[in-house]
Amino acid sequence: MKKILNILVLFSLVFIYSCDDNADFNIDAPEITAGEMSAIVGVRSTSDGKLLGAPSSTDLSTATVAFSDTSLELEVYLLSGGVDVSSYELMKSINGGPEVTVATSATLPISISYSTLTDFIGDLGLAEPSLRIGDVIKFRTKFVHTDGSIAFSGPNEGTFSVTINCSADLTGNYTMTNTVCGSVFTVAISANPDGTWHITRGDGGLLSLCSTNGTLLNPANITVVCGEVLATGDLDYGTDGSGHGIGDITGGNWDANTGTLTMSHTDAFFSWSGGSYESTYVRQ
Structure with missing residues (x-):
């Protein structure tokens, strides 16, 4: 039996960082093909x-x-x-x-x-x-x-x-900040079945808070190995998601004693982000 699944999702959005720094662009999600599967x-x-x-x-x-x-x-x-x-x-x-x-x-x-x-x-x-x-x-x-x-x-x-x-436990609500804009927001981190961690806004809020696109949360899944955050592009709008490289994680640290998660990011989409930045999540 041939199962061919073609999904083409087109997003046409306007990201605005400030009153004098506007950017018009289209986000085209990649076509997903299941291929020939029995x-x-x-x-x-x-x-x-x-x-x-x-x-x-x-x-x-x-x-x-x-x-x-x-x-x-x-x-x-x-x-x-x-x-x-x-x-x-x-x-x-x-x-x-x-x-x-x-x-x-x-x-x-x-x-x-x-x-x-x-x-x-x-x-x-x-x-x-x-x-x-x-x-x-x-x-x-x-x-x-x-x-x-x-x-x-x-x-x-x-x-x-x-x-x-x-052994680690990152579950909880966190106060999130980043070094690009002065946003402060509460996000949640939860455990995935495979031992990784899901962050509801995994780019430090770059996409949803540093621009006016509040509905695009850009969640991420991260792997933490004995306090070290491994590099990943597994964000909705990261390299492994839509392919736009927004908020890719290059590394970071988890401090279980203070309940603080810090991560380094790259951004291949917005010129105003400077290309790299930091985010901090402090457990409440």
């Missing part, structure tokens, strides 16, 4: 995974990890199609290495549940001392067709990752 699958929103612990030293590249929280509840379900699929397999790998099959079924959903570290790594041929903060265990769905051919789910379909990380 089945479309998804990860149930209740899925959740944790591989949390404390590193033995500050050198994370060599430090072993004392794990304190290891759990996984994962369910992959069928969204549409599947007529020409004879079986489904849930595959697992670490850091992009060889994959192993962890579950097989003629139908969906497939569910797996882990409670120990051995559940995560035993079938990968790994031992606990070899694991490092930042290692990623990835699950993805494999389709075996009735004609013997195989296919895999895309990065946003039937795929789930769990990153080995330090």
Whole structure:
């Protein structure tokens, strides 16, 4: 079965920074094509995974990890199609290495549940001392067709990752500021099922508060590894979102003692932003 999804969303907006600095432009969201797929699958929103612990030293590249929280509840379900699929397999790998099959079924959903570290790594041929903060265990769905051919789910379909990380909790409401304009606003940070963090305004308010486009919040998903914010363009209007590079995150820090998140950003769209700036989020 061929499933072709073409979505073209056109935004025609005017961003105004001040009375004498206006910019007219169009934002065209990229065309999204699902391509030729025999089945479309998804990860149930209740899925959740944790591989949390404390590193033995500050050198994370060599430090072993004392794990304190290891759990996984994962369910992959069928969204549409599947007529020409004879079986489904849930595959697992670490850091992009060889994959192993962890579950097989003629139908969906497939569910797996882990409670120990051995559940995560035993079938990968790994031992606990070899694991490092930042290692990623990835699950993805494999389709075996009735004609013997195989296919895999895309990065946003039937795929789930769990990153080995330090224990942290960023959830809460924050007072947000940035170094471009004098905006002060309350935003929320919440946990994603894969261990990353969702910020309702992830660009420090550049798009929604430093211009007059208050409805374009530009949320972000960030990864925090033992207090360090990793670089990402995963914002609605960032490089990995609409492609406009508004508010891309180049790094930052999380201070659990003070409840303060600081991030560095780049902006490839507005000339008045200066191209780079900082944001600060202080938990209330």
